[in-house]
Amino acid sequence: MTTDTSAVPAAPRPEGGAHGEEADALVAQIVLTPQGRQDPYPLYQRLREIAPVHHSAMGMWLVSAYDDVNAMLRDRRMGRDAPLFIGNKFGGDWDDHAALRRMAASMLWKNPPEHSRLRNLVKHAFTPRRVAEMKESVAGLVDEMLDPLAEAGGGDLLNDFAFPLPLAVITTLLGVPTEEAPALREPMRAFQQTFDIAITPEQLRQADEGAEFTDSYFTDLIAQRRAHPRDDMISALIEAEDAGDRLTAQELLVICNTVVGAGFETATNTISNMVLALHRNPDQERRVREDRTLVETAVDEVLRCEPPIHLLMRTSLEDVVVGGREIPRHQTVIAMLASANRDPGYFPDPDRFDVGRQDASHLSFGAGVHHCLGWSLAKLEADLTLARLLERFTRIEVTEEPEYRPLVTMRGMKALQVKVTNR
Incomplete structure (x- = not known):
């Protein structure tokens, strides 16, 4: 189900007056309040109902309905203009x-053709065949990292498992020595605060320190791989050619940072969201325990209900009509993925968590030319994790209500305390 954003409907959706004021109040709650970050879904629902394409008092446009978000992400006129x-x-x-x-x-x-050029040089590391070849090694890491949790009978599943697992997977793929990977965690998280709608001066200072640390680290590691190549992604990128094209030193440095940053935070949130969703829906946990063929659809349902990224930012490169409203060029436009994933016009009974839901066309990995390059690896990690959790533990109980980090775009918990019962 998509809409043609190039066609102007006869009757644009109304907005203004009380609805406009209410929509602004909803946006403020989502962006600025702890309550909005803890549970934004009722706010998304109301915004979708009264102003699915809203020009907010904060200056940005927000698009919250499924069809509009899907069409917007696929529209080349909705691109990226970083300096603007x-x-x-x-x-x-x-x-x-x-x-x-x-x-x-x-x-x-970046926008095409530059985005296409860089993506083509990197995508070989994330082909279905390459990801399938990693299945055994990822499964081994899952078991290895679950062992301490099993021995202790529980702990902080997010920080002791859901964080180190994807970090180990992506850094091993890239070529970061295992013992050095943990040092990248906090600097990378600090940098990723720049993607949030609202960022404080203190968070920006932390982001600068994080960027400086990881830039220095990868500059040294790239120099080592130039002198002594190995069978890893950095070495392959150094030698990569596509129609005679090579990455510059700066491009290679930025790609190393991008691959690590994109490769662990989203997977961390997905795994922790998955455990919490099953805890809160014990009937659905029983279903997937009794029918392990539901593992993959259960993970997709987690991605739909609780996506690791709630918002994607675009810039209107031209005047564009979205959902009946004309958005002028050079505007910041926010695609509200988490809202679109719960649109009742596309997903029946959208707030119900259903591990057997067959329509997996959620927008959690984006859409269009910027569709997540590493989606298949993130999905593999979550699928294998859920399968092994069910095999190793007869019960997984969340013992404390989680608190969420003060971020809107990459919404995630600070910790997830669990008690596990071994088989």
């Missing part, structure tokens, strides 16, 4: 910040 977006958000001196310079240089912020 970052300049509007952070001011004219934004390039004084290491984190913002990296953000602007990232492949994630």
